[in-house]
Amino acid sequence: MxxxxxxxxxxxxxxxxxxxxxxxxxxxxxxxxxxxxxxxxxxxxxxxxxxxxxxxxxxxxxxxxxxxxxxxxxxxxxxxxxxxxxxxxxxxxxxxxxxxxxxxxxxxxxxxxxWTRYQSSFYYMSKEKKNWTESRRYCTERGADLIIINNREEQDFIHNRSGNGIFYIGLTDSEVEGTWKWVDNTTHVLTSGFWVQGEPNAGQGIVDDDCVVTVAVPPPEWGNLVGWLDVACNKPFQWICEKRISQFILP
CATH class of the missing domain: 1.20.5 (Single alpha-helices involved in coiled-coils or other helix-helix interfaces)
Structure with a gap:
């Protein structure tokens, strides 16, 4: 197609x-x-x-x-x-x-x-005079205290260095009459050999003789009172401080 x-x-x-x-x-x-x-x-x-x-x-x-x-x-x-x-x-x-x-x-x-060293302590023997309380304060302000006599050797050491001074020691019956204590609250070595004959006589009506002094060469008015005597604490006497070597703080 x-x-x-x-x-x-x-x-x-x-x-x-x-x-x-x-x-x-x-x-x-x-x-x-x-x-x-x-x-x-x-x-x-x-x-x-x-x-x-x-x-x-x-x-x-x-x-x-x-x-x-x-x-x-x-x-x-x-x-x-x-x-x-x-x-x-x-x-x-x-x-x-x-x-x-x-x-x-x-x-x-x-x-x-x-101060003077003897055995394990240092000792200071004052030249001025204070009452017992002031004497102890002087010692404690220096890290010491009134002397505590522990034996015959220590007593002889103090006796030989005392001269004609009358020195407070750390012994008192101010808390309880007739109860003698050292400043460390002990009652050791309170033998009659250190006391003057007839001492302490606070219990014989002399109630204010609450402190103790040690005498090596007594003044004329005290006669032959050689050794410890209790006396009135407010009387001015010289004093002896003691500081043990173990009490020193070392750096």
Whole structure:
């Protein structure tokens, strides 16, 4: 069959069919290519999201670990600082105590310039006179006390150094009449060998003779009264202080 232009209608049909098929197949190919590309993009996007989430988790974990570590180190530094502060305060206190001890030792050594050492004690024999209470105060202000005579040797030592002085010793019955005690509240070595004959006589109506003096060379008005005598505590006499070596504070 022929058209007016002389071309065969059969050829036109074939061309239409072929072209139609060809065009349809081309469109399907392009659609398949587009679908495959989108799938790849989606997979890539999902992988990127997963990586980003993992990175965020790792970063958060690292931040938490760092914070915990810094907190622990901060606490350790605070604790070390407190320990150092305490040690510094203790060292400052020790230095202050050491300085005080040295100062006290220098003071004690200064006081002992005019003191005499015998056995385990230092002795000070005054030249001025005070009553018994004031005499004892003088001794205690220097870390000592009125002498406590423990034995015959110590009594002889004092006796030989007393000259013609009359010295208070640390013996009194001011608390209980007739009960003689040393200044350390002991009652040892109260033997009759140290007392003047007839002493103490406070129990014979002389109730105010509550303190004791030791005499080596008595004044004329005292006759031959050599040894210990009880006297009134308010009378002024010289005195003897004693400080044991163990009482000294060494740096």
């Amino acid at each position: 022929y058209r007016e232009d002389g071309k065969s209608t059969d050829n036109l049909y074939e061309n239409y069919v072929i072209r139609g098929k060809t065009g349809k197949d081309s469109t399907q190919g392009k659609s398949s290519e587009v679908t495959g590309s989108d799938s790849v993009k989606i997979r890539n996007y999902r992988a990127a999201v997963v990586c980003l989430v993992l990175l965020c988790v790792l970063l958060l974990t690292a931040v938490i670990v760092l914070c915990v570590t810094l907190t622990q180190e901060r606490q350790q530094l605070i604790s070390k600082n407190e320990n150092l502060t305490n040690e510094r305060e203790q060292l400052t206190l020790k230095i202050a105590n050491l300085n005080n001890d040295r100062e006290q030792l220098r003071t004690e050594l200064h006081f002992c310039v005019n």
